[in-house]
Amino acid sequence: MNQKAFQDFYPDELSHCYGCGRLNKHGLQIKSYWDGEETVTLFQPRANHIGIDGYVYGGLIASIIDCHCIGTAAAAAYKSENRNMDTDPPLRFVTASLHVDYLRPTPIGVSLEIRGKVQEIKNRKVIVSATLLAEGEVCARGQVIAVQMPKNMMPVIR
């Protein structure tokens, strides 16, 4: 994909997230993109990211869905303001709630595709749904209620 990922637009001081921060070298560093009206990320879990042998750990699935939906919320908020993601002030979201339904065991060892869809944008809140696929089969569905990060969470710039 030639586009820049949503997470690559996050300012440095907001790019340390374990799930998607490009500056968290121990983290998952997921990358999310527009794909038409939906958003997509591809992620290959590590061999030790298992729950039961052979299957991906549910907590990891929740983590990828969380960060992909938060990235989608940010991208959608810029879009709704007709702004590019490299313009100020930055719009960064945090998770108010996360729900995941595990529909079938997710096989380990293959690339996972997570697709996001904006359900609602209202003031500082964005609701995003997600579908996780492995080898073309839907293995999990999720929903995140994302809210704009409160100002008092803003880190002091290092």
Added chain:
Amino acid sequence: MNQKAFQDFYPDELSHCYGCGRLNKHGLQIKSYWDGEETVTLFQPRANHIGIDGYVYGGLIASIIDCHCIGTAAAAAYKSENRNMDTDPPLRFVTASLHVDYLRPTPIGVSLEIRGKVQEIKNRKVIVSATLLAEGEVCARGQVIAVQMPKNMMPVIR
């Protein structure tokens, strides 16, 4: 705590979970115990387990709640059958759904306490709620619907 953790009763072939498997050396290895009618785990996130600087990553919170509730489901299922956790056949649960409400930012650098409570046991399903506290304040609440692991997920013994 002098008790053996729920997860330490899981058979070896079911002890590779990234969140709670005692044999997953890269994982979180959470340990859950009875505390009266409730269950408890204490967990100290690593410095890189952050979402925004200063605050614990939501995906990690979801992961700990997931594994603690799954452990609680197993312990409760044995208890409902008046069996010790070291008796056969093993009762191992997987996650059907996971819900987390993030009530306030969870500070990094302190030990987190996650308390579980069985809401319902019915046939192969156990519903467990969880409360996550940091420095005595409730930061998140969760709920897991746990179901007994289907036989076809059972790994071949290595």
